[in-house]
Amino acid sequence: xxxxxxxxxxxxxxxxxxxxSNRRATLETITGLGDAMMESQIxxxxxxxxxxxxxxxxxxxxxxxxxxxxxxxxxxxxxxxSRDNEAILLSKASDAKAxxxxxxxxxxxxxxxxxxxAQRLDSLTGGDSGHSDSGQLSDFTDDPITG
Numbered sequence: 001x002x003x004x005x006x007x008x009x010x011x012x013x014x015x016x017x018x019x020x021s022n023r024r025a026t027l028e029t030i031t032g033l034g035d036a037m038m039e040s041q042i043x044x045x046x047x048x049x050x051x052x053x054x055x056x057x058x059x060x061x062x063x064x065x066x067x068x069x070x071x072x073x074x075x076x077x078x079x080x081x082s083r084d085n086e087a088i089l090l091s092k093a094s095d096a097k098a099x100x101x102x103x104x105x106x107x108x109x110x111x112x113x114x115x116x117x118a119q120r121l122d123s124l125t126g127g128d129s130g131h132s133d134s135g136q137l138s139d140f141t142d143d144p145i146t147g
Contacts, residue, residue, distance in 0.1 A: 002046040003079060006055050009034040029053025045078040069120040073113045080109035 006024035011034035013019060021034065024044075029052060030036045050056050083106040090099045121127075 002082075003043045004046050004049050005041055006044055006049065007036040007038065007042075008040040009036045024055045026053040042072075042075075043079075044075050045082050047078060047082065048075060069116050069123070073116045073120070076109045076113040076116070080106040080113070083109070 004026060006026055007030065008024050009021045009030045010018045011021055018034075020037070024040065024042065025033075026049065027036055044055060048056055083102045087099050087102040087106070090102065
């Protein structure tokens, strides 16, 4: 289970004109291809990155919020599944603390996906899905066991 940071980048074409890449890539991949646009950073699961360091799949039209939300929902679910798989492997090694943290992260990622689904539904229907959560995302920097 690995979260990977990916970015769009500015690349220089054969005509010398700079343009934004169509796909995000890891910093390692971007080195030598152009300049990373740090403000475009997102976190994806390692299974979403191909062997060349680019995000797999089709391009997401970020000008359409519902398309962007769908992409984020799918990524959150993949990251949660990776943590579930890691927890299964750790349960055999009986690392209770790590297993608990993975389960906690998985649950939180799924809650975030659920919130985004409700927001996406609201934006598609123009209504209120009855979701009253503030949409705040949790910070995993604090250890829930030791504080």
